[in-house]
Amino acid sequence: MKQIELGRTGIEVSDWCLGTMTFTTQTPDADAHRQIDMALEAGINFLDTAEMYPVNPLRKATVGDCEKCIGNWLAASGRRAEVVIATKAGADTPMIRGGEGFGPDNILDLLDDNLRRLGTDYIDLYQLHWPMRGSYAFRQNWTFDPSGQDRERTMDHMRGMLEKLKQAQRAGKIRAFGLSNESAWGTTKWIDTAEEIGAPRVASVQNEYSLLYRLYDTDMAEVSVNEDVLCFSFSPLAAGLLTGKYQGGAIPEGSRRTFVNNLGGRVTEQVFPAIDAYQAVADKHGLTLPHMALAWQRSRPFPVCAIIGASTSAQLADLLEARDLTLSSEVLEDIDRVHRAHPMPY
Numbered sequence: 001m002k003q004i005e006l007g008r009t010g011i012e013v014s015d016w017c018l019g020t021m022t023f024t025t026q027t028p029d030a031d032a033h034r035q036i037d038m039a040l041e042a043g044i045n046f047l048d049t050a051e052m053y054p055v056n057p058l059r060k061a062t063v064g065d066c067e068k069c070i071g072n073w074l075a076a077s078g079r080r081a082e083v084v085i086a087t088k089a090g091a092d093t094p095m096i097r098g099g100e101g102f103g104p105d106n107i108l109d110l111l112d113d114n115l116r117r118l119g120t121d122y123i124d125l126y127q128l129h130w131p132m133r134g135s136y137a138f139r140q141n142w143t144f145d146p147s148g149q150d151r152e153r154t155m156d157h158m159r160g161m162l163e164k165l166k167q168a169q170r171a172g173k174i175r176a177f178g179l180s181n182e183s184a185w186g187t188t189k190w191i192d193t194a195e196e197i198g199a200p201r202v203a204s205v206q207n208e209y210s211l212l213y214r215l216y217d218t219d220m221a222e223v224s225v226n227e228d229v230l231c232f233s234f235s236p237l238a239a240g241l242l243t244g245k246y247q248g249g250a251i252p253e254g255s256r257r258t259f260v261n262n263l264g265g266r267v268t269e270q271v272f273p274a275i276d277a278y279q280a281v282a283d284k285h286g287l288t289l290p291h292m293a294l295a296w297q298r299s300r301p302f303p304v305c306a307i308i309g310a311s312t313s314a315q316l317a318d319l320l321e322a323r324d325l326t327l328s329s330e331v332l333e334d335i336d337r338v339h340r341a342h343p344m345p346y
Contacts, residue, residue: 001043001323004303006084007203008228009176011124013084015298016323017046018316019234019309024065025054026254026311033073034313040082042320048206048232048307050088050129051114052096056259060095064117071119086125086206086232087114088180091132101132104160111168126165126174127206130181132157137181137208139265139346141215158190162199169200178232180206184219191227202229209233209304211242211278211293211335212271212345217300224302233297236306239263242293244279247272254311266346274342281334291322292331299332 002015018039023032036047052058053066067087074080089110092101102110114123130137133154136144168174177200179187187205194201205223209216209231216224216231224231237243240256241263251257261267275289282289297306310316327335 002298004230004305005228006125006176007178007230008201009203011084011176011203013046013305014044015305016044016294017048017086017232017305017307018044019307020047020049020066020070021053021055021309022311023049023054023069024062026056026256029069029072031313032069033076035310035316036070036073036083037077038313038316038320040079042323044323045082046084046086046305048086048234049118050127051090051110052088052093052129056256058095063090063096064113067114067117071117075119080120084124085118085120086127086178087118087123088127088129088206089114091128091130102128102161103132103157104164107161107164108168111173115173122172123174125176125178125203126168127178127180127204128161131179131183131186133186135181136183136215155189155193158193159197162190162194162197166197166199174200176200176203178202178204178206178230180232180234182207184223187220187223187229188227191229202227204230204232204305206232206234206307208235209297209306210236210238211296211339212238212266212274212342214339214343221300221302228303231300231302231304232307233304234307236297236308237290237293239266241266241271241275242278243290244275247275247279268346270342270345274338274345277338277342278335281331281338284334285328285331287325287331288322290319291325292327292335294319294322295325295327296332296335299327 003012004015006013049066089102090096092099182205190202279289282292297304
């Protein structure tokens with residue numbers, strides 16, 4: 001498994017990360033712990049979780065259970081030093097803490113709660129789940145309107161947050177800082193402000209990125225290259241669409257569509273023909289569609305770490321077969337042709 005640097009932190013991570021958002025719901029604890037062991041054996045040293053998880057379904061009563069599940073694995077295995085753990089502070093959703101979100105007044109308390117649930121003294125990468133000022137993520141790009149934002153308020157928020165995160169880093173509670181569902185403007189402002197006050201610099205941005213969703217290819221790609229910000233890509237298989245299992249109207253029992261039928265706005269009339277086109281490329285070159293979709297992430301002209309998630313250890317075992325796959329120039333050319341024909345299927 002290829003190792004890459006997490007931003008400018010000096011922390012080395014595998015270029016695949018094990019996602020854990022189904023742990024304790026679709027994935028029982030024993031299988032979740034098996035997945036972590038499998039990932040480590042395959043050379044993946046990076047785990048991603050969040051205060052908000054598990055999802056599918058998301059319930060107030062289960063918020064934080066993924067972190068607890070990982071904490072139980074840490075306690076039983078004694079392998080804390082072998083894993084790089086990323087987690088997140090939840091933003092303004094009523095499902096978490098009544099929708100209060102995060103700010104300078106509460107972020108250190110939220111961090112302590114993350115640490116307590118994980119049963120660890122430090123978090124390697126501490127992320128903000130989405131901006132408190134709003135975001136174009138989660139299909140909001142179609143109607144995104146930043147005109148109501150208050151720039152002075154946003155900058156005060158960033159500065160206050162970074163002062164607190166600087167304290168946390170000095171106390172040894174976090175090693176690095178990352179964003180999620182962020183824009184190019186927001187990322188550069190976090191970076192500039194951090195450099196001004198000597199706070200933790202943005203190491204990564206966890207945004208959605210897949211063959212079917214390529215907004216990162218433009219402004220954010222430029223940020224990644226020029227500012228050494230890792231693209232920490234979530235949903236590289238487009239919530240399971242790029243496995244092909246939903247083609248022809250199929251909804252396998254226990255799959256994500258049994259909990260969220262539209263897959264967060266990803267199910268459209270345009271998406272299934274796009275998947276068929278990518279499947280044809282995979283078939284032409286003797287590849288499986290999910291293996292091709294994951295390997296494609298390594299071809300990008302900016303640093304990428306793809307978050308892979310599986311409901312079962314059997315699914316994970318299949319994905320891991322592609323951990324060293326590199327796509328040929330012929331495959332990449334065919335993928336580019338499909339992308340031009342199906343540029344934004346959702």
